[in-house]
Amino acid sequence: MKRKLLSFTIMALAAYTALSAKTKLTVKNTVGGDSDEVGDYDLFSHTKEKELSGGTNSNSGFSLGDRFQVDLEDNLLTGRFRLETIFQNVDSSLSKVIFAPSGFVHFTPLPQLGIIAGNNFYKYFAIPSAYLAAADDTTKYGRLLTDSLGEEGYFGNDSLSVFTNGFAGGITSDWAFSNGIYAKFAGGGTFYPATNEFEKAIDFGANSGLENLFDFGFTAHNITEDDRKFGAFLGYTGNTNLIANLGFYYNFTTSDYLPEERVTGSDDDDNDVYKYKKQSTKYALGLSGGYKFEEAGLGIYGDLITGLTNEYIGTIKYYDTNGNLIDSQTATIARGDTIVKYYYNKKGTKAKSRNDKFTHAGIPLYAQIRLTYTFSKSCEGSFSFKIRTLMNANDTTWITLYPRVKVDVGNNGSIGAGLRFDMNAARYDGLSGISIPLTYTYKFKKKF
Known part of the structure; x- marks a missing residue:
């Protein structure tokens, strides 16, 4: 079935390109294990974690995956089809295979009017200054x-998610003026077939600027929800x-830019266990x-x-x-206080239950430095240092060191490899994880 689906996709794209002028077709395949490129795990990883008993x-x-991707671009139609097949062995007792097709189609009969549909838009609508x-x-x-009910996770992370995780669509408008001013607008939503109802999320965005000077968005x-998200961005573009x-x-x-904190909670059998809560923040400033x-x-x-x-x-x-959930309320909560759960008694008053959710009042912080160096035309290296922490809470600090090298192989291929070192104080004192990302990528481009 997989081979037939790929063959049909390639034949359909080839037929379209035969009828359209100024068409560019790109086929890219990446095989290996790298959490930045294929799947959620590196090729090999080893982690340590504290237990409640001490x-x-x-x-x-171990993770091995393949990402097959076809991109089509011309004056009327831009589209992407991606197929991810991933085998993951997370520990000795858990293995899984993920088969995840995803993609989108963007039809633009006029630059000022476009229609997009799919289940993953990737970074296609990214604001440059963001x-x-x-x-x-x-x-x-x-x-x-976006394409996931305002959440951070992409559609496409679970098997056959293109059929079960919903559908996204929207309207776009792109304007370019002779004086170098440009403006882009987009609005749309994600529609998700939940268990008992049809959920939806509405998104909107705008991007403008002056070429070779500044960009904002x-x-x-x-x-439409209480946990809505906003972003505003400004950047200088006068020097490439x-x-x-x-x-x-x-x-x-x-979560990639915020720390986690260890708290003590209860499992389904009421045993105390360590749980790890991803942090968030109501207002943040980025540079x-x-x-x-x-x-x-x-x-x-x-x-x-x-x-x-x-x-x-x-x-x-x-x-x-x-113990049945009867109500929930979205609210602004001060870190260091607790998310208090209440039980209603028969008289309608409230009595406190657990109060073990947060113990620190720190402000979340993310910082990263990345150095790149070109050894030759075919070899480039990089080294990054990343820290995530709650200020004034050392046992939430997560440091990642990541040296990496990329080597071109032949005219269209490249190999990427590195070592990822994690020191996650929430989970373990010292080196909490080491992993080896390794991928081979082949890319083919054709203009018609």
Whole structure:
């Protein structure tokens, strides 16, 4: 079935390109294990974690995947089809195979009017000034349209998710003027067939600027809900080697850029266990910059995102005397306080239950530095240092060191490999994880 699906996709794209002028077709295949490129795990990983009893739990994992991708671009139609097939052995007792097709189609009969549909838009609508130079990434806050009910996770992470995880669509408008001013607008939503109802999330974004001088943009995601998210960005674009971007975030929840905290909770059998809570922050300010020294082959980049208060947006849950959830409320909560759960008694008053959710009042902080160096035309290396922490809470600090090298092989192929070192104080004192990402990528381009 997989081979037939791929053959049909390639034949359909080939037929279309035969009828369309100025068409570019790109086929890219990546095989291996790298959490930045294929799947959620590196080719090999080994982690350590504290146990409540005082001991240490160690796990080794293996991941091997393949990402096949076809991109089509011409004056009327831009599209992408991606097929990910991933085998993951997380520990000795858990293995799984993921088969995840995803993609989108963007039809633009006029530059000022476009229609897009699919289940993953990737970074297709990224705002330039929202780019994080050290991370080499743009979070969903910097994208005019998203595809997952305002959440950070992509569709496409679970088997056959293209059929079960919903559908996204929207309208776009792109304007370019002779004086170098440009403007882009997009609006749409994600529609998800939930168990008992049909959920939806509405997104909107705008991006404008003056070529070779500045860029700015604004996004609003899941705007009809209490946990809506906003982003505003401004950047200087007057030097191609220089990156200088500023961002403001509301309800920042991106786990790749925020720490986690260990708390003691209860499992389904009421036994005390360690749980790990991803942090969020209500207001955050971000800075990103860098410079590429062309003659020296050296690039230096840095990111900083910090919360502005110790507040975050959380949920207070209410239960009846039988322990059944009867109500929930989205609210601004001060970190260091607790997300208090209440039980309603027969008289309608409330009595406190657990109060073990948070113990620190620190403000979340992310910082990263990345250095790149071009050894030759076919070989480039990089080294990144990333830290995530709650300020004034050392046992939440997560440090990642990541040296990596990329070598071109032949005219269209490349091999990427590295070592990823994690020191996650929430889970373990010292080196908590080491992993080996390794991938081979082949790319083919054709213009018609």
